[in-house]
Amino acid sequence: MLQMIRRYERRRRFWRRVRVGGPTECWPWLGRTNGNGEGVHDGRTAHEYAYQLAGRPLPSGASLEHRCGNSWCVNPHHLELREHRT
Numbered sequence: 484m485l486q487m488i489r490r491y492e493r494r495r496r497f498w499r500r501v502r503v504g505g506p507t508e509c510w511p512w513l514g515r516t517n518g519n520g521e522g523v524h525d526g527r528t529a530h531e532y533a534y535q536l537a538g539r540p541l542p543s544g545a546s547l548e549h550r551c552g553n554s555w556c557v558n559p560h561h562l563e564l565r566e567h568r569t
């Protein structure tokens with residue numbers, strides 16, 4: 484139970500910093516950003532965080548690409564998984 488509340492709190496703290504729009508719109512990150520203009524949250528990029536909060540797995544070594552081209556966008560629908568193979 485306590486863990487559920489903590490998880491809910493974490494999500495709430497995250498989405499509070501996002502201007503959530505419609506599914507096809509860009510969702511601007513309103514919090515801190517890094518040098519690339521990407522959102523930063525809890526030591527990670529905000530779009531990675533949003534992607535995982537949306538219930539999608541992010542394998543290690545993979546990265547996310549913005550299909551909309553806006554690095555500040557955290558709409559999970561605009562993110563595409565890129566697996567890096569060496």
Ligand SMILES: [Zn+2]
Nearest residue numbers: 509551556561
């Ligand atoms: Zn977008």
